[in-house]
Structures are given as structure tokens and as C-alpha cells.
Amino acid sequence: MEGCQRMWGSPNCSSSSCKSTGDKDLEEWKEAARQLEMSNPTKDDHDHTVFRCIKLSYDYLKHEDAKRCFLNCCLFPEDTNINIEDLVKYGIGQGLFQNANTVEEARAAASSLLKHLKACSLLLNGDQEGCVKMHDVVRDTAISIASAGDELAFLVHSGAALKKWPRRDSYEAYTAISLMSNEIQELPDGLVCPKLQTLLLQNNIDIREIPDAFFERMESLRVLDVNGADISSLPSSLGLLLNLRTLCLDGCESTDLSILGELRKLEILSLRESCIEELPEEIGKLVSLRMLDLTMSGDLKTIRSNLLSSLSQLEEIYLQGSFGDWGKPIEGKDQETNAGFDELTRLPCLNTLKVDIPDAGCIPQTVVSNPNWVKFNICMSEDLFVRLMDVHLSKIMAARSRALILNTTINTLPDWFNSVVTEKTEKLFYMIDSDLHDIISEYDQGRLNGLKSLLVESCYGIVQLMNTDIRVSNRPVFDNLEELRVHNMDSLKVICIGELPPGSLRKLKFFQVEQCDKLVGPLLQPNLLQRLENLEVLDVSGNSLEDIFRSEGLGKEQILLRKLKEMKLDKLPHLKNIWNGPAQLAVFNKLKILTVIACKKLRNLFVITVSRCLLQLEELWIEDCGGLEVIIGEDEGEASSSNMSHNSRVKEIVEKQKEEAMEKNILPQLKNLSLQNLPLLTGFYPGFASIQCPSLEQLHVQDCPLFRASTAEFHSRKQVQVNNEQHFLLLQKRLWEIRQFS
Incomplete structure (x- = not known):
């Protein structure tokens, strides 16, 4: 083994081969090392050594499917994010994943193989969700392997800025040709490619036409991808x-797709963003079709x-942002109607669907037997904007496997639908004008025990989001909910009325309230506050709240908000207190990021008692708070004493606070402090600006004329950078990430 390590000049090489053979027994490992040592490379042929290392890793992959997946990755341009879903589609078309009975099982198999390839250092994590990458050196090696094989022969010029089809004496030996992401304008009239199985021509946007005889001598072709080419007609x-088996025609401008009916072995058909007005009847001849994607058509x-x-x-159908006229008459065709939604319930193999329906009236009241829909995304809305938003959210929410958007209440839906869909929903969005009055009754009606994410938006009939006073059951509600978003609720006045049963909201991590103008008083009162034991992120903006937290009535022994890490308060013009009431033990002791913007009535963020819990605070951003005088204010008892003159009381408070500040690092973890447009801010404490922030690295102060503290007064052990513009922009970008759906 030591000899093997001597031969590997590159750490990456060593990692690749060692990891690849790590699941072999010791004898196989010794044989791998012996083979590499026999090559006896020197420093002068380091490139050859690297090739041998990667080739050895490839040779010792257990499964042929892993080798094919690895080689498929070299078909993509250099340093690009390789969409795993593309690898699944190509793999199915090439006959991989034979042990998978469904497309979803093929995805799982591909995911496992790709995970193994990454463990072998043959692939890297992608920059985007659902993607992998291939190192340039590994890609070059993979192309060499695929170009010199007995059974495989690849022609790869992807992302090479080609304007013309590459000329070769013969194309007969090639099993795969990839010319994706080029600038090719014309295709040859015909090619003799009897062994060609995979042809990838996507992202050549200048291709307008495919010659009529182009595919005549490609009788073995199994995978064809021409996504993004503006093809007006099919040859x-x-x-x-x-x-x-796999055909990808995304963005196809041809309105006549009837010729596809000849492709009887087709399993994967992607027609995303196509221009067709009618799905041709010939598609019904595709008796082997397993996936049909018409998203955004x-x-x-x-x-x-x-x-x-x-x-x-x-098995899978995708119609988001596309067809939605279920069961409606066909325009211009007497006595003919569109397919009804019930046709989907009669497909025996269907397990995944993403569809739009205008209203509950499209859903049949009864079905012969309940379908087995494992994954679904059903958008019930007549609003095109809502449907398009749903398509966008599907792209950025990879784990959104069971989602439902409703423009009606659950009690209007058929029982079979509630059993098959509603009860299994993980992400539920309500967008109802007036019929919804309380989400707890919806929880009970729909048996939403598995719900993880809930968005309630523009439901103008809701005055109280949750009301337990009218509820009979004392069972916990939303006990698996992790994310709650409340947006644009013009009538909402209070979040919760009555006591929530113990266990309710016990898993809630993210709570966001946006643009609820009539929401007044405190946001989180004791009846709700004591249930949010796992809350990690709180984002509040655009309402009339006076307090965020109100703790009166809770026992001092209760530990609240023990996991809250991030809080953002924005555009709260009536906010007077973040925390109102006795400070609880360890409150905010995990808070790392605090952002306060446009809260003009705030005079301070916290009183001293509460601020002592901010031991983990790393980032503090305060902006456009015109009434803010100090960041940490006096405790009420100290401020209201009537037994001594104002001047002597102020002097005593100042001296006491100075003494406390010297005894303890008030904000020991604070790294980034940004203060902007705070005309009345004089300092951290009344009367003086000094505070101990031993970890402070970045200080941004802008338009704070009364704030005179120097970097030395923060007592940082580090070199403090002041008004670093590049760092400020990075913080500003991160500031808005909290707004995005998780």
C-alpha cells in the first residue's frame, strides 16, 4: 500500500483510487496497487500517472451502471452543473437501472450510484441543488476511456463554441455523440451511424431545421435530446x-407532433415549453410511455x-403551467370534450403527477378505486399568476414531493381526494378569497397530521388565524409543521385565540408574517409563545404590531425560544418593544442574527436584563429606525425610580452599567455590526457608547450623526474593518435570503 501511495503523485489521485477500491476486499486492493506499480511512472509523465489513477478507479467500480453514469457525465460541457434528472432520463433510455421497476426507483438507483462516484472522487457536488460536477481532469480521462473502448465510442465536443458540425471520415463506430451547448446552425443531410445510441444536441439555439433524412441511418438510437432548438417542424x-426510448424536445416550436406516434418503444417524452395547442391523438399509441412532461406548454x-x-x-405526468381545462368542451368541436380529471385516476401505474385544475368542480365525486399517487403537486387555481408561481416554486423546492394549492376549503373536496391527496400533503398553500375562517378547523377536517409547510395567503375571511375556543378536541394541532408563512392577510387581527393543546407546533422552525396590515398588539402571546420550543427563524414585516413577544403570565422557570437563531423585523411602524414583559431565563441565548429595519417607534432593542442572554449573537443589522436612541436600554425599574433626582439617578445607572460592562463581555460573539440611518442613536447604553465585543470584525456606520464610538471602544481582540463596501454588499445579499421559500 505504501508503494501505491508513492506512485500517486497527486493527493486527488490517491483519494480517488483508495476510495474507489475501499469497498473491495484486501486481496483486490493489493491487486489494484500491484497493477499501478507495474506501470512505474516517473515525475516526467505525471499526467500519465493521473490518467492511470483515474482509470484504475473506473476499472474497479463494481457496477456497469456506475461506469455508464460516470461516462455519461463527460458528455456535458467542461465545469458545468450536470442535472441529475438528465442522467436519469438518459440512463433509462440507454437501458440502465434494470432492477428498478419504476422511474422513481431509477432515480433512487442513480442517486446511489452518483453518491458512490462522489465518494470515489470521480464526481463532485454541483453548485446547484440536484446537480453534480466533473473535474476537468477527470472529464478528459473519461472522454479518453469512452473514445478508446471496444463497445463504446464517444464523440464529445460539448460547449466548444462550434459553429459547424465536426467533420469525420466516418461516424459508424460512435455510440454517443454530444455536441450540446454550441453555436451550430446547420445539421448534415444524413449520417451513417448504425451503432449510435445517444445523440445530444441541446442548447444549439441557432438550429432552425432538421434535414428530413437526418435520422435515416441511426436505427439504434435510444436517446435523443434537442432541447432549446427552435425547430419549426419535425423530420x-x-x-x-x-x-x-428517451426523447427531449423542450422548447419545440413545431405544432404538429403526430409523427411521435411511430415511436412505440418511447418511455420518456419531454415537451416542456412547447408550442403545441393540442396533444395529438397519436400520442395514445405510445404504449410504453412512462413519463410525459408538458410543463409550461x-x-x-x-x-x-x-x-x-x-x-x-x-408513471409520471407533468402539466404545471400548461393544460387545465379538464372535462371542458373543446372549442370548435361539437359534442367533444377534453379529458376529464378522472382519466388520471384510472392510470394503474401513475404514481407522480404535477397538474393544474381550475376548481374543485373538476374533481370527480367518486372513483372506481383510489389511485396510488406517491408524489403530487396539484395547483387548484384559475389565476395564471398563481399557476406560474407554483412552477417556479417547484424548481427551488426540491423536497416538495407532496404539495397542494387550494382555492377552496377542505370540506368541499371529495372524500377520496382527501384520502389520497389532502391527508398525505406535506406542503399546503391556501389562497382563498373569503371562505376560509380558521386553519385549525381545516387541520381537523383534512387530518393534516403529516403537514410540514403551510402558507396562508390573501385569505380575507380570516380574522383569527387559530381559534381553539370553538374547538371540541384537545389533541395537538400542526404537531409536525416545520414552516408557517402568513402573507397578505388584510383582515387578520390576531394569530391565536385560546390555549393551544400541549404538543401543538412543537416542530415549527420557521415562522414568517408578511403584509398583514391589521395585525396589532403582540405577535406572540404566552398561549403561542410557550409552544414554539423549536422555533429557529422568525421573519416579521409590514404590519401594525406593537410588540413581538409578550411574556406576562408565564412562570419565570419556563425557558423560552431556546433554539431561536435568526430574527428579522422589517417595516413595523408601530413597534415599541421586541420583548414586553419579564425576561425569561436563557431567552435568546441561541440568537445569532438579528435584523431590524424601518421600526421607527423603537427606542431600544432590548433592556439590559434581556441583552445579557445574547451570548451567541454574531450579526446585528439596524437600519432606518428613526426613534432608536440606544441599542440596549434601561430596565423599567431603574428608569422609573422616583426617590432620587433625575441627574443622580442617571449618574448611578451609568456607573452601574459601566461596572457591569467591565465584568462581562456583553456581546462576546458579535462579528458584524451594521448601523444605518439612525439619526438619534447615541450609543449602546444611555450615556455612553462603549461595549465589549471581543470578536468584532466588521463595523458599518452610515448616517448616524450622534453615534461617535471608535473601534477601540468595542474592545475587540481582532482588527476591526470599518465600512468595508465589499463585505457590506455580501451582508446585504444574505439579508434577503430569509425571504425565499425553503
Whole structure:
């Protein structure tokens, strides 16, 4: 083994080969080391050594599917994010994942293989969710392996800025050709490619036409991707691809897709953002079709009755931002109607669907048998904006496997639908004008025990978000909810009325309240505050609250907000107190980030008693708070004493606070402090600005004319940078990340 390490000149090489063979027994490992040592590379041929290392890792991969997935990654441009879903589609088309019975099982198999390839250092994590990357050196090696194999021969010029098709004496040996992400304008009239199985031409936006005979001699083709090409019509030779399994025509401008009916072995058909107005009846001939994707095909208005139900092998259908006229008459066709929503319930293999429906009237009251929909995203809305928003959210919420958007209440939905969909929903969005009055009654009606994320938006009938006074059951509510968002609720006045049963909201981590103008008083009163034991992020903006937390009535032995890490308060013009009431033991002791913007009536953020708990605070951003005089104010008892003159009392408070400040680091972890447009701010404490922040690194002060503290007065052990613009912009960018859906 030591000899093997001597041969590997590169740490990456060593890591790659060692990890790759790590799941072999010792004898196989010794054989791998022996083979590498036999090559006896020197420093002069380091590149060859690297190649040998990567090649050895490749050779010792257990599964052929892992090798094919690895080689498929080299078909993509250098240093690009490789979409895992593309690898799944290509793999299915190439006949990989034979032990997977469904497309979803194929995804799981691909995920496992890719995880192993990353563990072997043959692949890297992508910069985006759902992606992987391949190091340039590894990619070059993979191309070399794939170009010299007996069974495989790749032609790869992806992302090479090609304007013309690459000329070769012969294309007969190639099994895969990738010319994706180039500037090719014309395709050859015809190619003799009897062994070609994979052809990737996507992202050549200048391709306007495919010659009619282009596919005539590609009889073995199994995977074809021409996404992004503005093709106005499909060539007749496409119908000759009788072995084609995966076809990607995203963005296709052709309105006549009838020729696709010839592709009887097709399993994956992607027509995202296509221009078709009607799904051709010939699609019904695709008896092997397992996935149909028509996302964002906004012109699609017609799917004839019984077309979808003829796709007996269909496992996944995607129609978001696309067809939604279920069961409606076809325009210009007497006595003909579109496919009804009930056709989806009759597809025996369907397990995944993402669809739009205008209202509950499209859903049949009864079904022959309950469908087994494992993953779903159903948007019930007539509003095109809501439907398009749903498509966007689907892209950024990878884990959103069971989502439902409703423009009605649960009691209007058929029982079978509530059993199959509502009760299994993990993410529920309400967008109802007036019919919804209380979300607790919805919880009980829909048996939403598995709900993890809830958005309530523009529900103008809600005055009280939760009301337990009218509830009979004393069982916990929303006990698995992790995320609660309340947006644009013009009638909402209070979050919770009555006592929530113990265990309610026990898993809530994220709470956001936006643009609820009539929401007054405290946001979190004791009846709600004591249930939020796992709250980590609080984001409040655009309402009329006077207090964020009110703790009166709670016992001093109760420990609240023990996990709160981040709090953002924005555009709260009537806010007077963040915390109102006796300070609880260890309150805010995990808070790391605090942002306060446009809270013009705040005179201070916390009193001294509360501020002593801010031991983990790392980032403090205060902006446009015109009434803020100090960051940490006096405790009420100290401020209201009537037994001594004002001047002597102030002097005593100042001396006492100075003494306390010297005894203890008030904000020991504070790294970033930003103060902007605070015209009345004089310092941290009344009468003096000094505070101990031994970890302070960045100080931003702008338009704070009365704030005179120097960096030395913060007593930092580090070199404090003042008004670093680059760092300020980074903080500003991070400031708005909390707004995004998780």
C-alpha cells in the first residue's frame, strides 16, 4: 500500500483510487496497487500517472451502471452543473437501472450510484441543488476511456463554441455523440451511424431545421435530446427511430407532433415549453410511455377524451403551467370534450403527477378505486399568476414531493381526494378569497397530521388565524409543521385565540408574517409563545404590531425560544418593544442574527436584563429606525425610580452599567455590526457608547450623526474593518435570503 501511495503523485489521485477500491476486499486492493506499480511512472509523465489513477478507479467500480453514469457525465460541457434528472432520463433510455421497476426507483438507483462516484472522487457536488460536477481532469480521462473502448465510442465536443458540425471520415463506430451547448446552425443531410445510441444536441439555439433524412441511418438510437432548438417542424425520418426510448424536445416550436406516434418503444417524452395547442391523438399509441412532461406548454388547450387513459404504462405526468381545462368542451368541436380529471385516476401505474385544475368542480365525486399517487403537486387555481408561481416554486423546492394549492376549503373536496391527496400533503398553500375562517378547523377536517409547510395567503375571511375556543378536541394541532408563512392577510387581527393543546407546533422552525396590515398588539402571546420550543427563524414585516413577544403570565422557570437563531423585523411602524414583559431565563441565548429595519417607534432593542442572554449573537443589522436612541436600554425599574433626582439617578445607572460592562463581555460573539440611518442613536447604553465585543470584525456606520464610538471602544481582540463596501454588499445579499421559500 505504501508503494501505491508513492506512485500517486497527486493527493486527488490517491483519494480517488483508495476510495474507489475501499469497498473491495484486501486481496483486490493489493491487486489494484500491484497493477499501478507495474506501470512505474516517473515525475516526467505525471499526467500519465493521473490518467492511470483515474482509470484504475473506473476499472474497479463494481457496477456497469456506475461506469455508464460516470461516462455519461463527460458528455456535458467542461465545469458545468450536470442535472441529475438528465442522467436519469438518459440512463433509462440507454437501458440502465434494470432492477428498478419504476422511474422513481431509477432515480433512487442513480442517486446511489452518483453518491458512490462522489465518494470515489470521480464526481463532485454541483453548485446547484440536484446537480453534480466533473473535474476537468477527470472529464478528459473519461472522454479518453469512452473514445478508446471496444463497445463504446464517444464523440464529445460539448460547449466548444462550434459553429459547424465536426467533420469525420466516418461516424459508424460512435455510440454517443454530444455536441450540446454550441453555436451550430446547420445539421448534415444524413449520417451513417448504425451503432449510435445517444445523440445530444441541446442548447444549439441557432438550429432552425432538421434535414428530413437526418435520422435515416441511426436505427439504434435510444436517446435523443434537442432541447432549446427552435425547430419549426419535425423530420419524417424521426419516425424511423423505432428503438428510441428517451426523447427531449423542450422548447419545440413545431405544432404538429403526430409523427411521435411511430415511436412505440418511447418511455420518456419531454415537451416542456412547447408550442403545441393540442396533444395529438397519436400520442395514445405510445404504449410504453412512462413519463410525459408538458410543463409550461401554455398554448396547450386540448387533450381529447380517453387519450391519457390509453397510456397504461404512464408513471409520471407533468402539466404545471400548461393544460387545465379538464372535462371542458373543446372549442370548435361539437359534442367533444377534453379529458376529464378522472382519466388520471384510472392510470394503474401513475404514481407522480404535477397538474393544474381550475376548481374543485373538476374533481370527480367518486372513483372506481383510489389511485396510488406517491408524489403530487396539484395547483387548484384559475389565476395564471398563481399557476406560474407554483412552477417556479417547484424548481427551488426540491423536497416538495407532496404539495397542494387550494382555492377552496377542505370540506368541499371529495372524500377520496382527501384520502389520497389532502391527508398525505406535506406542503399546503391556501389562497382563498373569503371562505376560509380558521386553519385549525381545516387541520381537523383534512387530518393534516403529516403537514410540514403551510402558507396562508390573501385569505380575507380570516380574522383569527387559530381559534381553539370553538374547538371540541384537545389533541395537538400542526404537531409536525416545520414552516408557517402568513402573507397578505388584510383582515387578520390576531394569530391565536385560546390555549393551544400541549404538543401543538412543537416542530415549527420557521415562522414568517408578511403584509398583514391589521395585525396589532403582540405577535406572540404566552398561549403561542410557550409552544414554539423549536422555533429557529422568525421573519416579521409590514404590519401594525406593537410588540413581538409578550411574556406576562408565564412562570419565570419556563425557558423560552431556546433554539431561536435568526430574527428579522422589517417595516413595523408601530413597534415599541421586541420583548414586553419579564425576561425569561436563557431567552435568546441561541440568537445569532438579528435584523431590524424601518421600526421607527423603537427606542431600544432590548433592556439590559434581556441583552445579557445574547451570548451567541454574531450579526446585528439596524437600519432606518428613526426613534432608536440606544441599542440596549434601561430596565423599567431603574428608569422609573422616583426617590432620587433625575441627574443622580442617571449618574448611578451609568456607573452601574459601566461596572457591569467591565465584568462581562456583553456581546462576546458579535462579528458584524451594521448601523444605518439612525439619526438619534447615541450609543449602546444611555450615556455612553462603549461595549465589549471581543470578536468584532466588521463595523458599518452610515448616517448616524450622534453615534461617535471608535473601534477601540468595542474592545475587540481582532482588527476591526470599518465600512468595508465589499463585505457590506455580501451582508446585504444574505439579508434577503430569509425571504425565499425553503
